[in-house]
Every structure is written in C-alpha cells, then in structure tokens.
Amino acid sequence: MDLVDFVQSITDGLLFGATYALIGIGFTMIFGVMHKINLAYAATSIAGAYVSWAVGTLLPLPALVTFVVAAIGGGIVGYLVYLCCFKFIPVTSPLATLLGTVGMLILIDEIIVHETNGMPQPYPALFDDVYFEIGEFYGIRGDLLFIFFLSLIATAILLYILYRTKLGIATRAVAQQPVAAQLCGISIERTNASTFVITGLLGGLAGAMIGASVGVLSPLLTLPITIKGLIVTVIGGLGSIPGAIIAGLLVGAFENFFQALRGVTERDMYVMLLLFAFLTFRPGGIFSKTTSRD
Amino acid sequence: MKLSKLLLTTAAAALAVTGVSVSAFSADREVKIAGFGAKSGVVRSFGVNTEAVMKAAVKHINDKGGIKLGDGTMGKLTASFDDDRCNAEEGISVLRRIASTDAVVAVGPTCSNVAEPLFGILQKKVDDASDSGLQMPIFTDTAIKGGLAKISQWAFRNVPNETVMYQTMFKWLMGKHPGIKTIYGGVEEDFAHSRFTWYKVMKVRSAEAGYDVKGESKWLLNDTNFTTQVREMKKAKPDAIAISAHPFTTCGVLKEMQRQRVKPKLLIGLTSSSSLETLNGCAKQAEGIIIPTSFAPVTDDARAAAAATAEMGGSADLHSAAAWEIVLILADVMEKQGIMAKPDTLQADRRKIRDGLASLKSTAGLLGKIKRTEEGEATKPYLYVHAKTGEWAVLHDPSQQ
Numbered sequence: 044m045d046l047v048d049f050v051q052s053i054t055d056g057l058l059f060g061a062t063y064a065l066i067g068i069g070f071t072m073i074f075g076v077m078h079k080i081n082l083a084y085a086a087t088s089i090a091g092a093y094v095s096w097a098v099g100t101l102l103p104l105p106a107l108v109t110f111v112v113a114a115i116g117g118g119i120v121g122y123l124v125y126l127c128c129f130k131f132i133p134v135t136s137p138l139a140t141l142l143g144t145v146g147m148l149i150l151i152d153e154i155i156v157h158e159t160n161g162m163p164q165p166y167p168a169l170f171d172d173v174y175f176e177i178g179e180f181y182g183i184r185g186d187l188l189f190i191f192f193l194s195l196i197a198t199a200i201l202l203y204i205l206y207r208t209k210l211g212i213a214t215r216a217v218a219q220q221p222v223a224a225q226l227c228g229i230s231i232e233r234t235n236a237s238t239f240v241i242t243g244l245l246g247g248l249a250g251a252m253i254g255a256s257v258g259v260l261s262p263l264l265t266l267p268i269t270i271k272g273l274i275v276t277v278i279g280g281l282g283s284i285p286g287a288i289i290a291g292l293l294v295g296a297f298e299n300f301f302q303a304l305r306g307v308t309e310r311d312m313y314v315m316l317l318l319f320a321f322l323t324f325r326p327g328g329i330f331s332k333t334t335s336r337d
Numbered sequence: 338m339k340l341s342k343l344l345l346t347t348a349a350a351a352l353a354v355t356g357v358s359v360s361a362f363s364a365d366r367e368v369k370i371a372g373f374g375a376k377s378g379v380v381r382s383f384g385v386n387t388e389a390v391m392k393a394a395v396k397h398i399n400d401k402g403g404i405k406l407g408d409g410t411m412g413k414l415t416a417s418f419d420d421d422r423c424n425a426e427e428g429i430s431v432l433r434r435i436a437s438t439d440a441v442v443a444v445g446p447t448c449s450n451v452a453e454p455l456f457g458i459l460q461k462k463v464d465d466a467s468d469s470g471l472q473m474p475i476f477t478d479t480a481i482k483g484g485l486a487k488i489s490q491w492a493f494r495n496v497p498n499e500t501v502m503y504q505t506m507f508k509w510l511m512g513k514h515p516g517i518k519t520i521y522g523g524v525e526e527d528f529a530h531s532r533f534t535w536y537k538v539m540k541v542r543s544a545e546a547g548y549d550v551k552g553e554s555k556w557l558l559n560d561t562n563f564t565t566q567v568r569e570m571k572k573a574k575p576d577a578i579a580i581s582a583h584p585f586t587t588c589g590v591l592k593e594m595q596r597q598r599v600k601p602k603l604l605i606g607l608t609s610s611s612s613l614e615t616l617n618g619c620a621k622q623a624e625g626i627i628i629p630t631s632f633a634p635v636t637d638d639a640r641a642a643a644a645a646t647a648e649m650g651g652s653a654d655l656h657s658a659a660a661w662e663i664v665l666i667l668a669d670v671m672e673k674q675g676i677m678a679k680p681d682t683l684q685a686d687r688r689k690i691r692d693g694l695a696s697l698k699s700t701a702g703l704l705g706k707i708k709r710t711e712e713g714e715a716t717k718p719y720l721y722v723h724a725k726t727g728e729w730a731v732l733h734d735p736s737q738q
Contacts, residue, residue, distance in 0.1 A: 051564075051568065052565060055564045055565065059561075153377065156378055156379070160382040160385050161378055161379040161380060161381035161382050162382050162584075162614045162618070163584055163585040163588055163614060163619075164617065164618065165617070165618055171596060172595075174596050174598065180572060184596055256561065256562070257561045257562075257589050258588065258592035258619065259585060259588045259589060259592070259619065261585045262378065262379055263379050263585055264561060266559065267559045267561070302565050303565050307560070307566075308526055308527075308555065
C-alpha cells in the first residue's frame, strides 16, 4: 500500500464513518436516558429510509425532501418501537426489553422483506455525480462529502436541542437523576418517548444517508449497521455523544484501512480486535475517566 | 304410495350423491408436489417467483385434465411451497417434513448452500440397504453451484450449466471484440454461487478463451461501501470487467464504478443477475452488461409460461422458469411411470419418479431441448442477454451459429 492508497482509504473511511456516528449517537442516547440497549435502532433507521422510498414511489420527491421524509419516518417508527418494546414492558426486567428490541429488529426487517420481496430498491443521492479527483488515483466522492457535512449539521442540531432547550435539559436530567427529575415535575415517560422520536429522526436521516451512499436500499443493510452501531457505542462509551461521533469516524477509517491493507475477508476481524482492545484497556470508551478492572 | 315415492326419491338421491362422490374422488385424486426455497430475507423474490411459476404450471396441466395415473384414472396436481429461509438447517428440516407428508416429489431449494448439505441427507445410491438416508426425489430449479446432483441418486437438477455457458460466451466475445484483451473480476466472496462462478468458471474460462486475467476485487454480500474495490479495478485498467455477485452488491459496485468513472469496454455479469432485481436497483448503471441465461421469453412456450406466471403474481426468469419445465417434466414422468397417488403406494411412487427422472436422456424446455446427464444434471439451451434501456434484450443465440 502506497501513501496515496493509505490517505485514500482513511478519507473514504472517515467520510463513510459519519453514518456510523449517526447510528452510534442514536444507540448511545437511548442508553444514556433509559440505560437500556435498543437493538432495533438500526432497523428503525433503515425503516425510515424505506418509508421515504415508499412515499417517493407514490409521489416523486427531490432527494433532499426524501431525506426529510426519511427522518420523519424514522421518528414515527422510533416512537412505535418505544411503545412496543419499552412503554408497556416492565423496566425492572432488562432482558425483556432487550429481547423485545431483538424481536422488533427481526419484525421490521421481515416487514421490509415482505413488502419489497427483498429486492434492492434504488435510492436517490445528492452530488453522486460529483467526484473530486486529485491526481489519477486519489479522489473524494461528492455524495460522501455531502453526507459527512449533513451528519455534522444533524449532530450540531441534536447537541443544540440537548444543551439549549427545555426538552434537552429534561432529557439530560432524566438520564442523570431520574428520581430527582421526577420530583422536579419532569415526566419520565414523556422524556423517554421524546428521546425515541428524536433518535428516530436522527436514525431516519442516517438510514437515508446510508441508502444514498450505496445508491440502493436493501434489507441486507440492517444487520451490519446494527453491529457497527453497537461497536461505535461501546468504543465511544455508552451514553457519550462526542464519544459516538469520534468512534463512528474511527471505526469507519479503521475498517476501510484494513480492508485496503488486508482484504475484505480480514477487515471485520481487525474491527473486532479494536473493540476487544477497548473493552480490555478502556472499557468505559474513549471519553471515560480511567477505570481499573476488578 | 307417498311413502314409497319418498323412499324411492331418497334412494335415488343417495345413489346419485354416492355416485358423484365416487366419480369426484376418482377425478380429484391428488398428486402432491412440494416446493421449497427461500421466501424470507433478501432472496425472498426467488421463492416468490418459483412458487408462482409452479402454481402456474400446475394450473396449466390441470386445465388440460391433469395427469393419467397408473390405474387409468386422472389425477390433479397440487403444489405447496415451504420457506427454508436460504438456511441449510431449515432446508433439511423442511425436506424431512415434506418427506413425512404424502408429497411424491420435492422441488427446490433456492440456495446452493442449502442444496449441498440437503442432498447429503438423501440416500446416496438407490437400493443401498446400509444407507438410511432419505428416499425422496428432489428436482432443483435454482441452486446453481456446479456438480451438486452427483451427491445423491435421488437428486436431480434443471439448472443451467454455467461452465458451458461462460466458456462459449467468452469465446464468442473474443471473436466479436478482438481488441479486448484484459479482464478483471469482482466477486462477492462470501456467497457460494458467486464465489464458485468467479474462481471456477469465469476466471478459468476467460483465460482459456485468451483473456489476460488481471486479478479480482472482493467484497461481501452485506457490504455497503465499494470505493476500495472499484479503485482496485481502476488501477488494473482492464478492458473488460466481470462481476460475479448478486443484484444488491452488483448495483452497489456499478454505481461506484459510475462515480469513479470506471468505464470498461465490456461488462459481464453473473447468471443470477439477469433478473428484474438488477434492473430495479440500477438499470442505468447496468446498461450494456452481458449475461448468459437459460431463459428469455423468445419462444411461444416461454412467452406463455411468462404470461401464466405473471397472472400468478410472479416473474419468470433464469431461475424460476426452470420450475415450469420441472413441473411439466414431472407430469410426463409420472404418467409414463404409472404412479398411483394412493397413500399405500407413496414410497413406490417416489421410487418410480426417481427412476423415471434417472432414465431421461432429454426433455422439452422453454427454449428448446434439454439434455440430461447421467449425474442428474441438465444441459440447457441458453442465450446471451444484455441490459438495454431498462430491459433484458437478447444479444445473441449461440444455437443459431
């Protein structure tokens, strides 16, 4: 691998890693607020993208509007996931909610498969015909660059909501001290529901970005994105949004670099080694305080 | 008087009803064909199409009166279809369940990774008393990986021979485009069919035809990012690119090739990609891709089969259309072997069907005569198609040479 290949791999990985970051943020926010893992989150994201595709088949939409519809679709599906897997299932039973989300992941996947017969569906992209070439073998995809900046904007909006609005303050209060938050008059149920809607909006956008980056939507996307999202969440630190962003980019770059260096069949092995390294040496993730093992 | 008239009427009615029931029983003796394959996950469309084709073919036969059984009565075909999720364990479980019903023959599966272990649970050689494997004839329509039927004498396939198809196609392409000298491959590394076809068929046969194989890029079935692989293709600067992958990743790679402006003079695809899925996902980018296929609606029979399948809500393509031929072949074999379709003749009927299939030297097919090999495989007529303005169009018919 020469220097150009190295830089190219890292660039591609970082740009594509932005979508992992968005998925990781969703996982981590839900965990931060409810201290529960929502394994259906990536499926919610892809479902949001499918909602926008379905709307697009009925009514031709510009790509940007399609992405907005995907976000709204993700928000709606996110709320449904909350109702089915969290609201009516006792929170004292962590396994029940976890298995509920596994079931929801499979259910969403199968609904998509049955509605589309598993066929790949074309998905619009913005700037997919733009390719910035520097020399013969170095280039940056315009659509990935757009996705990267859109992800940054979405994250900035999310951080604004979390740190500058009443809803955000309530969300953080419930995440940090649920009992005290309740004593202050904050409705835990409403905060939980709004967290699912907000993360659903973000997830729908992430699903749309992933669909746009491939150019095709497929139910094949849900499982790998779920796995990548979980890895990003663990590496970033459960509950840490800045951690999820950095981890998303890191995993994207790491994955792409090792794909170029060692080939596609070994690529995921190195990503898993990275995960194990974090679990062993920094179990709290990138932004955790130094912790020691028992 | 009134009472005797009533009794007479009742007796006559009872006789008529009994008579009708008897004749109805005779006419409706059912011959069950159990289809199975993938109806879940990303390969669901394969199962949906095969089921539609099977039901259309069964209707086609039943509309003509059904099949003549060994005792001279007419039997009606029925077809069921079970989902094996393209999973080996589930496929084996489905087949064992089918074997416990009164189905006389099974048609399936979709995936080669199911077919291979599945054929392994069948009795390897007929009349081998030491082998307790299942004694159930299976006729495969889709699982295409080379040479699988030889695993068991109860296994038969009606799938195209990719080795022959690509061998002749590369030779033809070499003659037609003598300026194209180099080829580069793209392979879905974790899918049995794609992998086998690139390494054992496309790569070997293209080299035999005189192409300089410059290498291959690899990706996985679930991959979403193909920038590295397409860059490898770009660096190799091949005249032609052959993609051995299924529609989802084929489309992903073709779109990435468009972004990176990789424009080979010739684009070759995997047999399984000559389907609606590819055109649905990336018709624009797939424009011009050449694929050998054993089905295209170019004959009256093929057009009729495609129309009947469409009425059943499916699509006849390279894989599913084979199920039409299978049902027609089975109906013919059942008649010639004189199966009885009775509960007490079930195993004998299965054996008769197996023997009948094993004795076939050739059968009728939608594109012409299909030759049968001693190993239970088919040598089917084929065409070369290419994607043209969002449709598959016939590029060349090798039988016309």
